[in-house]
Amino acid sequence: MADVSPFGICQHGDVRRHRRQHVSEHAVAVAAQRLEEGQVGLVATHQVAGGLDHAAQEGCRFHRRHLRWIRIEAHAQVRAVAGGGTPPLVHERHRAILGGHLAGIVHRTPGLRGSPLCRHTDAVSPGRERCYARHVRIDVVLLPALGNEPFAGVCVVVDALRATSTIATLIARGVAEVVVTATVDEARALKAERLPAHLLCGEEGGLPPEGFDYGNSPAEFSQLDLRDRRVILTTSNGTRALARAADASLVFTGSLLNRTTAAHVALGEALRRGLDVALLCAGTDYGRAFSLEDTAVCGAVIERMVAGHEGPLTELALTDSAMAAYRLWRSYTSPRLLLGESTHGQALARLGLAADLDFCAQLDVYPVAPRLHRGADGSLVIRAT
Amino acid sequence: MADVSPFGICQHGDVRRHRRQHVSEHAVAVAAQRLEEGQVGLVATHQVAGGLDHAAQEGCRFHRRHLRWIRIEAHAQVRAVAGGGTPPLVHERHRAILGGHLAGIVHRTPGLRGSPLCRHTDAVSPGRERCYARHVRIDVVLLPALGNEPFAGVCVVVDALRATSTIATLIARGVAEVVVTATVDEARALKAERLPAHLLCGEEGGLPPEGFDYGNSPAEFSQLDLRDRRVILTTSNGTRALARAADASLVFTGSLLNRTTAAHVALGEALRRGLDVALLCAGTDYGRAFSLEDTAVCGAVIERMVAGHEGPLTELALTDSAMAAYRLWRSYTSPRLLLGESTHGQALARLGLAADLDFCAQLDVYPVAPRLHRGADGSLVIRAT
The missing domain is CATH 3.90.1560.10 (ComB-like)
Structure with missing residues (x-):
């Protein structure tokens, strides 16, 4: 758990705040962006989480070091939520496994069109919710x-x-x-x-x-x-x-x-x-x-x-x-x-x-x-x- | 003629020397790198020459501004020369036309394999040779x-x-x-x-x-x-x-x-x-x-x-x-x-x-x-x- 931290991106002056907020708490955030439709309900592919370590180096450039593999498992809980768009977004929850242990819950949200996308993540220590993170891949x-x-x-x-x-x-x-x-x-x-x-x-x-x-x-x-x-x-x-x-x-x-x-x-x-x-x-x-x-x-x-x-x-x-x-x-x-x-x-x-x-x-x-x-x-x- | 100058590339400290050497003399160098085989003996495609103006700006980065169109015409003179490789290189000379006037002579050298390459250029004012340049495209x-x-x-x-x-x-x-x-x-x-x-x-x-x-x-x-x-x-x-x-x-x-x-x-x-x-x-x-x-x-x-x-x-x-x-x-x-x-x-x-x-x-x-x-x-x- 301690080695896993969110994908990092930083701008001048903001690094230390986010390092303290996220990394020093060892919060877990799983960036599981490309689960395939057919894998829902089964054990899914390997996914990665990213880290913000060393982000203060080199004038606050972007850093995504010290990543760890996360395995995503399907989870029974699927719910429909009212999203900003039409049709309404569908939320699915899946377990994220790190080193054989539950590392977090991945909220999977299929896109409005095209392949399903997953970016809403709840990071939890086993049994307890720790933080909420949301990723946009650019x-x-x-x-x-x-x-x-x-x-x-x-x-x-x-x-x-x-x-x-x-x-x-x-x-x-x-x-x-x-x-x-x-x-x-x-x-x-x-x-x-x-x-x-x-x-x-x-x-x-x-x-x-x-x-x-x-x-x-x-x-x-x-x-x-x-x-x-x-x-x-x-x-x-x-x-x-x-x-x-x-x-x-x-x-x-x-x-x-x-x-x-x-x-x-x-x-x-x-x-x-x-x-x-x-x-x-x-x-x-x-x-x-x-x-x-x-x-x-x-x-x-x-x-x-x-x-x-x-x-x-x-x-x-x-x-x-x-x-x-x-x-x-x-x-x-x-x-x-x-x-x-x-x-x-x-x-x-x-x-x-x-x-x-x-x-x-x-x-x-x-x-x-x-x-x-x-x-x-x-x-x-x-x-x- | 005055607006045509060679493709420029520079490193720290060398810009002014090359600007003086090439640009201030308004030397013409034609970078005609991709004449097609079938066009030899005919009027060929449009080709470009490049310039070194403004090369001293921004800490001596590379610049290739103020280019002009050059038209390449076939020329009768073709000669075989002993190149560094095997088989020997073949040199062909073609006229370069700028604004209806002869701007230079292009020496065309087919590569040892693959498509013919042209990089040896003689730059001349009408009737008189001015400088010799040779280009490698990277x-x-x-x-x-x-x-x-x-x-x-x-x-x-x-x-x-x-x-x-x-x-x-x-x-x-x-x-x-x-x-x-x-x-x-x-x-x-x-x-x-x-x-x-x-x-x-x-x-x-x-x-x-x-x-x-x-x-x-x-x-x-x-x-x-x-x-x-x-x-x-x-x-x-x-x-x-x-x-x-x-x-x-x-x-x-x-x-x-x-x-x-x-x-x-x-x-x-x-x-x-x-x-x-x-x-x-x-x-x-x-x-x-x-x-x-x-x-x-x-x-x-x-x-x-x-x-x-x-x-x-x-x-x-x-x-x-x-x-x-x-x-x-x-x-x-x-x-x-x-x-x-x-x-x-x-x-x-x-x-x-x-x-x-x-x-x-x-x-x-x-x-x-x-x-x-x-x-x-x-x-x-x-x-x-």
Whole structure:
């Protein structure tokens, strides 16, 4: 029991408080995030718990050391509870076994869609409840092609140059809805056949296709009065990533322009609904190649999730890729250097679009969290909420 | 002409020298790295050149800003030259067109194997030669599954915890050859049927399988006298990555234990043969998941490539993922913090293998660059050279 402690995450000044609160009490918290549906009612897979030891080292970076294996056993008690969402959440309780002894009770909450998720944990010494902890796993998916399972939980799609920066700008300027398409032809057909009043916007090789009302320039959109207008937007990488994420429980778009609001809304919904968070990089070269700026901007969003989280920081657990994205973001002394250093940023500058680099490098100018909705016909529609 | 300048890379103290040498002369260098074979003799694809402007900002980080499009046209002149390798290198000269004017001559050198590579460039003002530059593209492949084309050029495989740390230790302790297998059964069969005198080493779930002579612990191997012994080594992630890389022109293994020697030998061979460099992360979860420590250790190798390179730093061009790996590595104040923060490092600590974490965190204790050879029967064999 004494060696088991919660997954740790920390920010400046908060480490010692949480160390005292959680670790010194040897509280047990079991992070059992991926129980399979078929294993309920049987002895389930091995799961892990994490520790906060040594968290004060190296300027309060994140640490998850001294973990121990926890075995999760099924438990008879299953109850339905009224959750924040629809349909109501279902709670199941399972035993967590450490070294042959009962280490805690795991509350398992299937997600609203997709694979079941488990994150509510009661930690108990045998026979007695000790503390209550709740975990949100924060992951960064570096390319849409990675991760062959459908996303569950809350997803934040990032195509910093320029699709999700454009979307933040459009929504902030009052656009009622943005219908996203993967190809220029699809956008033209949509305008001609079904949405004649929509503005036709987007890019092909970075520039506006012939006959389009506007390109994909957030700097240009920021100068327009777009109140209650509706927009069709076609982009290459951004649309692919949005389509990949569309079956998650909730999908938001993130960029430097709206990183704090996107971070707070996405994490707040994840905590409220008991879901994980996945930040999805659009990537370059049609989503096949790693993108420096998308990864670092995911780190910028994570930074605000951590800084803005009012509960115990032990509620957040970063994966390896989330940690790398956070550290990558923190390695830049200014967002302009990040965008100027990236291959895609340089390509935009070559096309004469350097003004968009400067525009997209602004932090938190738009307090919006644009949300993706999947239409009945499969269309991808983004609105303010 | 004035806006075109070479791809830049810099280290502390060297920026101003190279800025003066290259940029202030407005020298043209065309980085045309991936001309397709079928395009020779025709007008070829668009290619890019890079710039070193603003390189002095932000503590001498890498910068590649203010790029311009260069069009490469085929040129009649093709000559065979005696290269460092066998078969001899073939040189082809092509015109580089910028804004309708001749901007330079591109020397195209097909690689020894795989897709043709182009990196030798003569930069000229129309009719007059100005400077000579040569580029090595340094890339990091974050997972073996990424990049669906076969690797050309020089590859450095990194499975820091623990396969490539073990391999560096074995070779440094005098082992004559390490035969790598993907499965425990394959290793047992090899020992029983063909290599009875070899030591049987490796892991399954981190621990030595039954009947094996040793596990996969570099800390343990460092205590043994292994002069002229031969070893069969089975690992999960490491073997998969080595098999993925095996068809590259040259394959080395890298770890913190031998990062400087691996960096210098790999980059030296790439420069000598006119090849690119790809650092390949083994990843976790059978090569499907991003690994914090493998990516950062690739950055540690790149750091030594840059620091140890005696030619102009404009000879090196980092991709987005190489830049991210380098910055990730530089974000850690000590290698122990990196390995302790990684998910896989924590899993090893849970298994009681924390001594291996401390051992693998040592920098440059073994001056070896283990090299992978593909046997006639397809087997993967690693030797000192």
